[in-house]
Amino acid sequence: MSRRNLLAGTVLAGVLAAALGAALPTMPAFAADTVTIGIPVGLSGANSVVAPSVVQSAELAVEEINAKGGILGKTVKLEVADDASGAAGAQKAFDSLIFQKKVDVLISMETSAARNAGLPIVNRGKTPYIYTSFYEGRSCSPYMYVNAWVPDQQVAPIVDYFKDKGAKTYFLIGSDYAFGRGMLAFTKSYIEKIGGKVVGDEYAPMDATDWTAILSKVKAANPDAIITSTAGGAPNVTLTKQLRAAGVKALYGNLAVDEGTAKSMGADAEGIYISGSYFTNIDTPANKAFLAAMDKKFGAGLKTPNDLSVPEYEAVYAYKAAVEKAGTTDAAKVIRALGEVSVEGPRGTITMNKQRHAPLTMYLGQVQADGGVKILSTFKDVDPGEQCPKLK
Amino acid sequence: MIAQALDILTTAAILYAVATGLLLVFGVMKIINFAHGGLMTLGGYAALVTTQLGLNPWLAIPAAALFGAVAGMAIERFVVRPLYARPLDAILATWGLSIVIGQLITIAFGRGVQFAQAPLDGTLDVFGESYSAYRLALVPIALILGAGLTALLQGTRLGLETRAVIMNEDLARGLGINSGLVRFLTFTLGSALAAIAGTLITPLSSVDPGMGVPWLVNAFMLVLVSGASLVSLLVSCLVLGGAQVLVSTHLSPVLGGLTIAVLAAIILRIRPQGFARD
Amino acid sequence: MTESRRLGFILAAALLACAIVAAGPYLLDTYSVNVLTRSLLYAAVALTVDLLWGYLGILTFGQSVFFAIGAYAAGLVFTHLDFSNANAVLALGLGIGAALLTAAIVGWLAFWHGASALYASVITLVLPIVATQLLYSGGTFTGSSSGLSGFTSFDVSMEGWFWIAGFFLVAVTTGAFIFVKSDAGRLLVAVRENEQRCKYLGLDTSRLKIAVYLACAAIGAVAGYLYAGYSMVVAPELAGFVFGTELVIWTALGGRGTLLGPVFGALIVDYESAQLSGDYPFVWQLIIGIVFVLVIVAFPRGLLPMVVALPRRLLARARGPASPAGEMRLVRLDPTLTQGEAPGDGAALAVKDVAKHFGSLSVLSGIDFSARAGELVSLVGPNGAGKTTLMRCIADGSERSAGSIVVNGHDIGRRPPEACVALGVGRKFQMANVFETLTVAQCLQVARVRHARPSFWKRSRTLPLPEAALHVLATTGLDRQLGTPAHLLSHGMKQALELAMVLALEPRVLLLDEPTAGLTKTERMQIGGILTELTRRQGLCILLVEHDLDFVREISSRIIVLHQGRIVLDGSVEEVVNSELVRQVYAGSGHAGIAHSAQPIQTGAPA
CATH class of the missing domain: 3.40.50.2300 (Response regulator)
Structure with a gap:
């Protein structure tokens, strides 16, 4: 081996060792006076296009909540982890959030494969989980609620x-x-x-x-x-x-x-x-206020809010309401409360009271020449049907 | 019937355009360039940049050729050259490179799906069948590519030397041919062709950091079946591309997606030289 | 170090590793236990990639598929039939069975006689693509893209799974380690180094490859089964090309052909990516990509050998020069055992009307001769006369275009080289053709595998060889260099080694292609002496290609002259040497007249 190769090799080994060293001591920033929300999301892979908008809307919700005194007086903190839009990545992300960062709740927009891979870990960690992505339906877990359409x-x-x-x-x-x-x-x-x-x-x-x-x-x-x-x-x-x-x-x-x-x-x-269930030009005061707040917070860096990011925003509020109703962040009590609370958000009033799913107001739109969506008709409180008959 | 014939013809043309660069590199250097998919992606982004600058969409082709050639030169010099004696390692290193290219593009342009302007829109009527104009245009484009390469190989001194290296590298070197230079130029040309192919598929596709990768395996299988001949590549594109269209239409598109890979593997098992003559 | 002490050391290391695994859950936090449980199982699959790629030389992108088969067997059975102990056994059996079946099909496609390494890689590349598509198309049965989740599995704690995965990995690694260091395991390296030589030593390399491939598939399936049991989820990406290449990346980074390198490569990279990919998803991929390319180009042996090299060098300095590996003891085989059946009366070799053409180009035609046991027949003729082609036709049934070849009364038909060896053909190549990285003793051991089944866990300390091979070793002094790697030998010594290897096969018909090319006069005389003795004392039939006519004259009992693919003369040494024809042939004149003479001039009395 030439001297140059040897040098490069040493550098390589050094980088790996340093990476290992840097990673090990990362201990959970866990403190009694914060509530931590874990967001496993596809920062890389298929979902990486939409993931930034999801993270942004969660950030806005957290900022708003903290500005008004947090949840039960505790500061809310976000922990984002990349699930690489797939099963293997989701396992790492859920492990990290639940067992390392010890989050109080998981709120995520993910692929179905990632959600399925995460659910057994959620069961082990007994953590409340709000799934905020529309999906093909009939995914049920005693720890999970869904606030998007089926x-x-x-x-x-x-x-x-x-x-x-x-x-x-x-x-x-x-x-x-x-x-x-x-x-x-x-x-x-x-x-x-x-x-x-x-x-x-x-x-x-x-x-x-x-x-x-x-x-x-x-x-x-x-x-x-x-x-x-x-x-x-x-x-x-x-x-x-x-x-x-x-x-x-x-x-x-x-x-x-x-x-x-x-x-x-x-x-x-x-x-x-x-x-x-969401288009930007839904003509309600709640939506207009939401869009204005997003615009103010992110300015030029704003990722257009959409049907995947807005439920994330509302889910953070749903968790806040549930904790406040339960009076504690205790998982079992929060899970019971999540099915009872209602949230007033950009998509209207949403309650996840139908077999862990939510009746939603749905909109039919048509894409216009300028790329905007014109809403043709509105369907109030469309029922999600029989999704999880075994769960209340 | 006519529609199906057109489907087969245009599919073969696309496959041909995508596989020529890989074939050239495989023929001369006996290595499989797994960065081909990454280089195609690069070509797609050349088209995107052309659109963003508001230039004529046809200009994307020379721009892509330039991008691809420059990248190809660097790859040949620093990665492929040390691996001539280790062809399996060359597959791995070029695969690693395609990861690197994909991630660099992601960091520069973002992960999102983007669009380049198509040079041709709308449909044409062929024998009473209205058919996508751009897909039809790909047939002459692929033929021009093939004819141009053939002319280059048959009609120039470099082409002669390249063919000599393809047939017997040791002998060629003995005759005073600088085979290192031939390899360098071949890889550069192959990379430019990959990027051009990437540009050519953008009107049918989107521009995203992974756009080239799905094409790689099919192109790779076509090249293996064709040996080092542009003519047998044409045959394989027509036969295997045709089989893909037929299976997709009459059985299922899911099986259709596997047709080229599976058929090529079986053909090579039965007849190791594939469609190439002995 | 005795054999039992060596095995003892390995087992002690394995026990130490088990102790580390046992302590793991007490030292690590829950998070690391969780992540590492999966990494341990991935590492077991990376190990199979190393066995196939690092040792056997088959670059495989498809090991992910066997992992997925094991995982899906568990997932499907537990989802559709419910979990029970009986079903758990059923799922394991189904998983291993399906993996073996898949591997057998892939092996049949990829490792047939004459398949190139590239082709084998291509097949392993197609495999995950097909498998993923099948899983996607499975609808609710396989769960399509979402995979299967929410099934019940073994009631085992997280720590329990960590131990199961850890002990499994230690067991597999130890087993693989013992195997690759054993006499049988050395064959893997021999095949990687020089598959052609292996075939001509009578080894069925296709079968060997398929056997190892099947074993690796089974290991992968068990790892996948444990994965599904632990994580209670299966997804199509387990079968995918991306996971398949990831396994190769870990193996390459850790160090191919080291077993421990890939294991640590998988553990470290997978664990680290859990940490870092969350924070820097794209940059992390970029770094892995760059490091991977760098390692492949500049450090093909991977990072573990570099990490180990430094302490080992220091250690070596402290210990002084390593003891020469002269531990191997040569043993003379009982001649009554080796040359059991007496040479028969019939021809040892009968070549009838053999022809060979490439397309329209005829290289050999109408070759017709036979040779008895105890004859030393020399084939002479100018370059391009077809001498080497004829040798090839005798040693490989698939080579000739027409005619028949009978060895010891058996028609070779279309048999591959390894089957021809079984009939009694031994071939020495023109260029010295040995296993460069193996030692002299190891090369000879490989040559004996046909006769003595090698151990799967032990290293033999003795090397029984037939007298002829021992004679070559003793005459050339190779017996004092048994521990020297073949690539350090001089050209002449390599030639002698290859001759000894071929003689170790105990052939009845020996094909020697220029065995003395590039040798000194003395070496040449030594070899000549050995050859005549072999024919006289052991009744071998030798077919020799030579250019050195003096040498030929000295040792041959008969000479056949080939010219432009035909036999032009077949007679005694005297007849040929004095023949005007031969002089013309070698002078390059009178071609036309000779080449087209329909009948070879028969002066001798063969057979």
Whole structure:
């Protein structure tokens, strides 16, 4: 080995040793006069696009709460951990938050794989957990509450609207993963229930960006409406672009696109129907106040609030309300209280009292030429249906 | 029927454009460049920068070639050159590089999905079938790429020397050919081609730090099946790309996504030289 | 150090490691116990990557799949059939069985006779891609992208799982360590170093690779099973290409071919990434990527050897020069055992109408001759006459394009080289072809594997060799260099070593391709003496390719002249040496006339 190599090797070994040394003494900053909220979130991986907006809204909630005296007089602190948008990363993140940082509650927007990987650790640590991402439904744990939508709440607005527009035949396109399959399975049964006909449903691999074969089938089937539920990011975008390039003119409902992505897609996104529990131009004082506060706190660095970040904001308030109702941060008591308290937030009044899920006000919107979303209609307090019949 | 034929033709064209750079490097250097996916991503971002500067979208192609070539030179000099004798290690090192490229792009441009302007929009009518204009345009583009490379290899002194190195490197060196230089130029050209391919797929796709990676395995399998010949690459793209379209259409797109990799593995098991002649 | 003391040391180290594992939960906080339990199981899989890549030379991206198979076996059984002790056993059996089946299919695809290392890697790359897709497509059965969670598992505490994972890792590492240092384990390195030589020593390398691959698959499946039992969740990313490459990265960083390096590599990197990736997700990836590239390019042996090198060097200085590894004792095999059956009356080697062509280019045609036991037949002819090609056709059934070859009365058919060795063919290559990193004694041991099944845990201290091989060693002085690594030998010594290795096979037909090239006059005479004695005393049939006509004249009993792929002369030494034809052939004149003469001039009386 040459001297230069030896030197480089020593440096390398040194870096590793230093990293090890630096990591070991990190002891939990645990003190009796703080309440710590753990946020496992996909800072890297598939969710990393939306994760910053989620962290921002949690930061705003914490700042507001601390400004008004905290929770039961204790200062609220955030601990963010990267779950790499997957199972292995989530295990590390949950281990770290629950056993090392010893957080009082977990509030997170995560992939289903990450949530599932974290749940056994939550069970071991007996920590309250609020899941704030819309998902395919029917995930149940005695420690978990969900304040975002499930297929039962989201699908009806779009399908009902298409039916009113005269659509009779539908083509469903999804990514081959739990959310894509779960959403479209529900959509299919709903369409058939209201008398529509599904002329095709096709799934592509989760990371697929080539939709050629499926689009040829769509063109051959010539449906009145298309409803898609793909993985977020690239698959969703490529499908939209290729759909437009292929000249498909049918009504297009997208169950997976968010406002920000729609905006960045430009002309290709125009006319897409989307449904959700939050859009930035919901015309309520609570939403306007929230947007103003976000704008003031983050200014140019603001990540547009969306249907994944706003529930995070509201969940922090839900936890505050539950602790105050229980009069303690004791996990068992907080968990009981979480199902009873209501939060007034940008999405309206939300109570997670339906089998650990929440009835939500849903909106149907259409992407406009300027990338904004125009709200076409509002559906009050849509019920999440039977999600966890074994839990109250 | 016509639509399916067009699907096969355009899919083969895309695959051909994506795989040529890898083929060139594999043919001359006998190493698999796993940074190919990373270099494609680089090309995608060249297109993005072109869009952001408000330039003509076609200019993205030379810009990508420049980005790719410069990156390729650096990679050849510092990473690939010490590994000529260790081809399996070269796979690993270039894979590590593609991680590095992906992370650098993430730090510079963010993780988000972005969009480059497409040079062609809309559809064309072909035999009564309206079909994406850009996909159709890829067919002549791929042919031009193939013809240009063939002309380079057949018609120039460098091409002659490159072919000599492909056939028998020791002999070529004995004849006074600077095979080190040939390798360097080949890798540079291969990297430029990878970046160009990255630009070419942006109108069909989004621009994000992982955009090149899904293409890597298919391109890699196509190259292994083709040996070192641009002609057999064309055949493999048509056959395997065609199989992918047919399986996706008639069986399931999920199986379609696996078609190229699985078929190529089986072809190589039965006939180790693949589509290449002996 | 005696063999039992050596094994004792290893077991003592293993017990120490077990003690550290046992103390772990008392010294570490809950968090570290949790994270390390998983890392310990990952490390066991990284160990299998090292066995395959570091020792056997198969770069594999797909070990993640076997981990996932074990994990999913547990996840699926516990989810769909509920947890019970009987089901736990069922799941373990299913996991190992499915992993073995998958490995057998992959092995059949990747390790067939003639598959390149690159092709094998490609197959291991396709494997995780296919596996992940299957898991995604499994719908509610496999849980698709979300995986399976919320199933009941063993009622074991966190500390309990840490101990189970730790003891499992120690057991697997110890077992692997003992194996790779054993006589049988050395074959792995031999295959990595020189697979071709292994085949021509009669080893079925494909079977060896598949066997190791199967064992590694089973280890991976058990690790995955424990993982699912502990974490109570399985997800498709366990089977993925990313996890597969991560395993390779840990192995490369720790040090391939060291066993402990990959184990520590996996533990440290995985534990650290739990710490640092939360704070710097992208930078952490970037650092890992850069360090990985750097290690591959500049320190291919990984970081552990560097860490160990310094203290070892100091230790070596304190201890003085290492004792020469002359512990190996040579033993003479009973000649009645070695050359058991007497040479038969028939031809030892019969070559009938053999032809070889590449496409339209004909290299050999109409080769027809036979040789008896006790004959030393020299093949002469100018460069490109097809001498080496003919040798290759005799030693490998798949080489020739037409004709038949019979060795000791057995048609070799299309048999691969290792099967031809079993029929009694021994081939020495033109360039000295030995195992460069193994010692002289170890090279010879590998050559004896065909006759004596090597131990899976012990190192033999004696080396029984047939007399002929011992004779070569004694004559050349190699018997005093048994502990020298082959790459330090002179060219002539390597030639002699290879000859001894081939003789250790106890062949009936010996193919020697220029055994004296590059040797000194004295060495040449020594070899010549050995060869004539072999034919005379042991009744070997030797086929010799030589350029040195003086040497040929001295030792041959018969000479065959090849020219442009045909036999032009086959006769006694006198006849050939005095032949005008041979002079013309070597002078390069009269080509046309000879090449196209339909009938070779038969002057001798073969067979």
